[in-house]
Amino acid sequence: MGGGALMDINVYNVHLAVGLFGKPKGVAYFANVEKNIDTSGILQLDYDNLKVVCIGAKDSSSDNQFLYSR
Numbered sequence: 001m002g003g004g005a006l007m008d009i010n011v012y013n014v015h016l017a018v019g020l021f022g023k024p025k026g027v028a029y030f031a032n033v034e035k036n037i038d039t040s041g042i043l044q045l046d047y048d049n050l051k052v053v054c055i056g057a058k059d060s061s062s063d064n065q066f067l068y069s070r
Contacts, residue, residue, distance in 0.1 A: 004038035009056035017045050017052045
């Protein structure tokens with residue numbers, strides 16, 4: 001797809017989180033950028049009673065993760 005880690009990988013985690021919990025109150029994205037492309041990143045979605053953390057990477061062979069905690 002060519003959109004970096006957020007658009008190619010983490011978009012599926014975002015879709016799952018919004019489907020489960022609705023629109024977040026706040027969003028923060030912490031990207032590892034190489035040549036103006038986010039090759040990996042951590043996305044934090046803030047809700048009233050929980051935080052959802054989505055981790056996606058194109059620059060490693062690690063698993064993609066979807067975590068949430070109250």
